[in-house]
Amino acid sequence: MKLRKVSAAAAAALVLSITATACGGDGDSDSGSGSGGGDKIKIGIKYDQPGLGLKEPDGTFSGFDVDVATYVAKELGYDADQIDFVETKSADRENALARGDVKLIAATYSITDERKQKVDFAGPYLLAHQDLLVKTDSDITEATDLNGKNLCSVVGSTSAQNVHDDFAPKANLKENSTYSECISSLQNGTVDALTTDDSILAGYAAQAQYKGKFKLAGLKLSNENYGIGVKKGDTETVNKVNAALEKMVSSKAWDKAVADNFGPANYKNEPAPKIGVIVK
Amino acid sequence: MSSVLYDAPGPRAKRRNVVLSVVFVALLALLVWFVWDAMDGKGQLEWALWKPFTESNAWSTYLLPGLANTLKAAALAMVIALPLGAVFGISRLSDHLSVRLPAAWVVEFFRAIPVLLLMLFANEFYDRWTNVTTEQRPIYAVVTGLVLYNASVLAEIVRAGILALPKGQSEAAMAIGLRKNQTMRTILLPQAVTAMLPAIVSQLVVIVKDTALGGVMIGFTELLNARGTLAANYGNPIPSFVIVAIIYIILNFILTSFASWLEQRLRRSKKGTGAVLSADEVEELNPAAVQGSFGTGAGGTI
Amino acid sequence: MFDFLSDYNDPSLLGAFWMTVKLTAVSGLGSLIWGTLLAAMRVSPVPLMRGFGTAYVNIVRNIPLTVIIIFTSLGLADVFGVTLGASDFKVQGFRLAILGLVGYTAAFVCEAIRSGINTVPMGQAEAARAIGLTFSQTLRLIILPQAFRSVIGPLANVLIALTKNTTVAAAIGVAEAAYLMKAMIENEAQTLLIGAIFAFGFVVLTLPTGLFLGWLSKRLAVKR
Numbered sequence: 001m002k003l004r005k006v007s008a009a010a011a012a013a014l015v016l017s018i019t020a021t022a023c024g025g026d027g028d029s030d031s032g033s034g035s036g037g038g039d040k041i042k043i044g045i046k047y048d049q050p051g052l053g054l055k056e057p058d059g060t061f062s063g064f065d066v067d068v069a070t071y072v073a074k075e076l077g078y079d080a081d082q083i084d085f086v087e088t089k090s091a092d093r094e095n096a097l098a099r100g101d102v103k104l105i106a107a108t109y110s111i112t113d114e115r116k117q118k119v120d121f122a123g124p125y126l127l128a129h130q131d132l133l134v135k136t137d138s139d140i141t142e143a144t145d146l147n148g149k150n151l152c153s154v155v156g157s158t159s160a161q162n163v164h165d166d167f168a169p170k171a172n173l174k175e176n177s178t179y180s181e182c183i184s185s186l187q188n189g190t191v192d193a194l195t196t197d198d199s200i201l202a203g204y205a206a207q208a209q210y211k212g213k214f215k216l217a218g219l220k221l222s223n224e225n226y227g228i229g230v231k232k233g234d235t236e237t238v239n240k241v242n243a244a245l246e247k248m249v250s251s252k253a254w255d256k257a258v259a260d261n262f263g264p265a266n267y268k269n270e271p272a273p274k275i276g277v278i279v280k
Numbered sequence: 281m282s283s284v285l286y287d288a289p290g291p292r293a294k295r296r297n298v299v300l301s302v303v304f305v306a307l308l309a310l311l312v313w314f315v316w317d318a319m320d321g322k323g324q325l326e327w328a329l330w331k332p333f334t335e336s337n338a339w340s341t342y343l344l345p346g347l348a349n350t351l352k353a354a355a356l357a358m359v360i361a362l363p364l365g366a367v368f369g370i371s372r373l374s375d376h377l378s379v380r381l382p383a384a385w386v387v388e389f390f391r392a393i394p395v396l397l398l399m400l401f402a403n404e405f406y407d408r409w410t411n412v413t414t415e416q417r418p419i420y421a422v423v424t425g426l427v428l429y430n431a432s433v434l435a436e437i438v439r440a441g442i443l444a445l446p447k448g449q450s451e452a453a454m455a456i457g458l459r460k461n462q463t464m465r466t467i468l469l470p471q472a473v474t475a476m477l478p479a480i481v482s483q484l485v486v487i488v489k490d491t492a493l494g495g496v497m498i499g500f501t502e503l504l505n506a507r508g509t510l511a512a513n514y515g516n517p518i519p520s521f522v523i524v525a526i527i528y529i530i531l532n533f534i535l536t537s538f539a540s541w542l543e544q545r546l547r548r549s550k551k552g553t554g555a556v557l558s559a560d561e562v563e564e565l566n567p568a569a570v571q572g573s574f575g576t577g578a579g580g581t582i
Numbered sequence: 583m584f585d586f587l588s589d590y591n592d593p594s595l596l597g598a599f600w601m602t603v604k605l606t607a608v609s610g611l612g613s614l615i616w617g618t619l620l621a622a623m624r625v626s627p628v629p630l631m632r633g634f635g636t637a638y639v640n641i642v643r644n645i646p647l648t649v650i651i652i653f654t655s656l657g658l659a660d661v662f663g664v665t666l667g668a669s670d671f672k673v674q675g676f677r678l679a680i681l682g683l684v685g686y687t688a689a690f691v692c693e694a695i696r697s698g699i700n701t702v703p704m705g706q707a708e709a710a711r712a713i714g715l716t717f718s719q720t721l722r723l724i725i726l727p728q729a730f731r732s733v734i735g736p737l738a739n740v741l742i743a744l745t746k747n748t749t750v751a752a753a754i755g756v757a758e759a760a761y762l763m764k765a766m767i768e769n770e771a772q773t774l775l776i777g778a779i780f781a782f783g784f785v786v787l788t789l790p791t792g793l794f795l796g797w798l799s800k801r802l803a804v805k806r
Contacts, residue, residue: 042414047508047509047512048508048509048511048512049512050512050513054509054512054513055341055342055509055513056341056513057332057335057337057338057341057342057513058337058341059341086499087499087501088499089496089497089498089499090767090768091496091497091764091767091768091773092497092498092499092773094771094772094773095404095773095774096499099404099407099414100414101414101417112769112771114769114770114771115771117771118771118772119771150671155752155753155755155761155764156752156761156763156764156765156767156768157768158768158769161765161769164592165592172669172670172671173671173672173755174671174675174755175671175675175754175755176652176655176656176753176754176755177652177752177753177754178508178511178512178517179512180508180511180512180515180517181517181652181656183515184515184517184518184656184660185656185660187323188322188323188324188660188661190659190660207515209328209514209515210515283625283627284704284707284708284711285625285627285707285711285717285720285721285725286626286627286717286720287627289627293627297628297629297630300628300630301629301630304630304634314662315662318661318662318663319661322660322661324661388789388792388793389785389789391739391742391788391792392742392784392785392788392789392792393781393784393785394746394749394780394781394784395746396749397777397778397780397781397784400773400774400777401774401777401778401781404774433739436735436739440735440736444701478693478697479697479736482643482690482693485643485644489644489645489646489647492646492648497773504646504648504649517656518656518657518661521649521652521653521656521657524649525645525646525649525653528644528645528646528649529641529644529645531644532643532644533640533644536640536644
């Protein structure tokens with residue numbers, strides 16, 4: 001008697017969930033085939049970096065990486081509505097390209113020797129530097145000022161490793177898991193400065209809720225050459241993307257994108273980098 | 281009402297309880313005030329930080345799609361892991377070494393590897409050896425990782441449940457001429473599952489929470505991951521964590537309440553099987569009471 | 583293929599896993615103590631304590647550990663000023679991580695011990711009461727010693743889960759295994775290989791724990 005109840009309950013639960021998931025599955029495969037049918041391009045971006053790649057509350061995407069990607073895609077023959085933006089986490093960027101999940105990646109992707117062994121890069125399309133974000137009234141102007149001060153960065157990031165190894169070994173480094181959390185620590189006074197690429201910092205400083213509260217220190221602690229990641233060996237796409245980037249710079253669309261996304265932060269950007277020239 | 285461990289409270293004990301309660305409530309109020317004051321001092325109570333949660337965009341763009349993915353992955357993982365766990369649990373008790381040993385190895389191995397890495401490897405596996413579409417692959421990988429780990433833990437729970445049953449059960453089954461397979465299927469497993477329900481529920485709660493690992497590396501947009509995107513937009517990490525924690529608490533509370541309802545239905549006729557706590561007291565204390573069982577709850581992350 | 587491993591000294595691979603072991607050991611001990619106290623509260627004669635224990639377990643168990651650990655740093659330390667006597671963020675992170683891990687794991691330890699209490703036959707408690715032992719004597723001398731012996735297996739599960747859960751401490755900058763893994767993935771562009779190295783490390787840590795405690799649970803099982 002008891003057994004029957006148990007198995008009846010289990011069976012009911014099983015049937016319910018299978019039908020439920022089957023429905024879900026149908027819906028998904030429909031949308032999947034829909035997007036696969038037309039010619040769309042998949043581009044990997046960040047979803048959580050204001051000024052570079054951000055998913056807005058209305059579901060659209062904004063940021064410099066997004067603008068560059070949209071321009072490049074247009075040159076490759078894809079309209080804005082033919083682009084599928086996909087979130088690519090830092091850890092997954094090389095694999096996502098290798099697997100063919102995305103055609104291009106424009107996600108604060110610095111060109112390094114280690115990465116070049118796994119993927120090909122077009123660009124660079126932006127030269128960023130490691131910098132500090134401080135409160136508007138802060139007196140930190142140099143990297144050495146950081147010794148003895150509280151500094152925030154993101155776990156595992158190269159900026160955190162640089163601070164540690166090179167320019168301010170005596171800084172008290174707090175590592176959070178995202179930049180938003182670092183900003184929160186900076187705002188409530190737990191830390192005196194936040195360090196990472198100036199482009200990322202400018203994006204945060206330009207956000208409406210932080211406007212006027214923070215400034216960039218303007219230090220050039222490292223060179224980060226942002227490139228567009230392409231599957232290893234796909235020279236044709238690399239060349240096309242490079243041509244598109246050159247056109248973007250020469251047509252001034254590049255300057256407009258910089259002004260749109262970083263302008264409010266008083267960000268003194270470097271001139272557009274030359275394609276294929278990597279500043280070490 | 282009262283437990284075997286102590287007497288029903290007399291007049292003095294009752295008075296003492298009242299005093300203790302008053303002191304505790306006072307302390308609690310003090311703590312709430314302290315929390316409120318500190319958050320206010322650090323500007324965390326500003327309406328701008330909390331306002332997004334009263335608007336539909338924050339929910340429709342970030343939280344609800346994330347929640348939907350969390351629920352979908354958790355439901356799938358539960359439906360697959362439960363029977364698989366039972367199979368492995370029973371296999372580990374098999375009389376044949378050729379069944380027992382591989383089952384033991386599988387369970388020990390998958391219990392030892394961090395779930396996050398299982399998901400990473402599963403993602404790669406589906407890409408290389410199957411033709412799952414790119415859109416579907418993250419959820420496949422997440423469910424696979426969750427199933428492998430949780431089926432192993434559930435296997436241990438089921439095994440412990442079967443071993444904890446009185447020997448008389450299987451002896452009686454043998455005496456009336458049931459085969460081993462029949463004994464297991466019709467006598468031992470139903471009782472073990474009923475007894476182990478609280479521990480099993482703990483593990484289901486873990487499944488719900490561990491879906492969050494899919495967002496760390498392989499780009500599965502679940503609730504916790506969606507929170508990150510939301511916080512980047514509105515610049516409100518602390519409020520967003522509070523809201524998401526509340527959603528998880530409610531979600532898991534519904535799950536545990538449902539399970540305890542199920543448990544009571546299944547247990548109806550067997551009140552207080554050698555339990556120190558009396559049945560109705562457990563009922564009153566805890567929706568997901570652990571009763572006569574080996575609560576494990578290998579609460580996992582990574 | 584593995585030569586990049588020698589580029590990492592702060593922490594090194596072994597150093598990172600040593601930190602994992604330290605986190606596991608300290609928070610394992612801490613959560614055993616706090617979990618036992620919680621279990622005692624949940625079966626105690628004082629309604630208030632029972633209520634507290636129940637509420638604690640049901641709330642803490644239902645929140646993802648990541649949220650709890652990040653709360654210790656963003657909430658406790660930043661907002662409420664609970665820095666645990668450390669101004670150096672490395673030390674502070676370690677202590678906060680242990681606090682978070684103990685708070686979380688204790689909920690699971692409590693439930694495991696409570697099931698252990700349930701496996702002790704009613705007669706044991708009745709006999710203890712009959713010879714005039716008080717509640718705390720009954721619990722300390724009669725019930726808990728037997729309960730512990732019957733839940734070594736489930737506690738082993740909790741310990742294994744804890745070992746892997748220490749990786750969440752990376753979220754607040756504790757230099758343990760997952761922290762090093764993140765740094766390596768960022769620099770080396772070899773996610774799968776690095777993942778395999780760390781998966782192997784965790785198997786090395788947890789398999790022996792599981793096997794040893796499994797053996798111990800058989801040895802110490804209460805013969806009834």
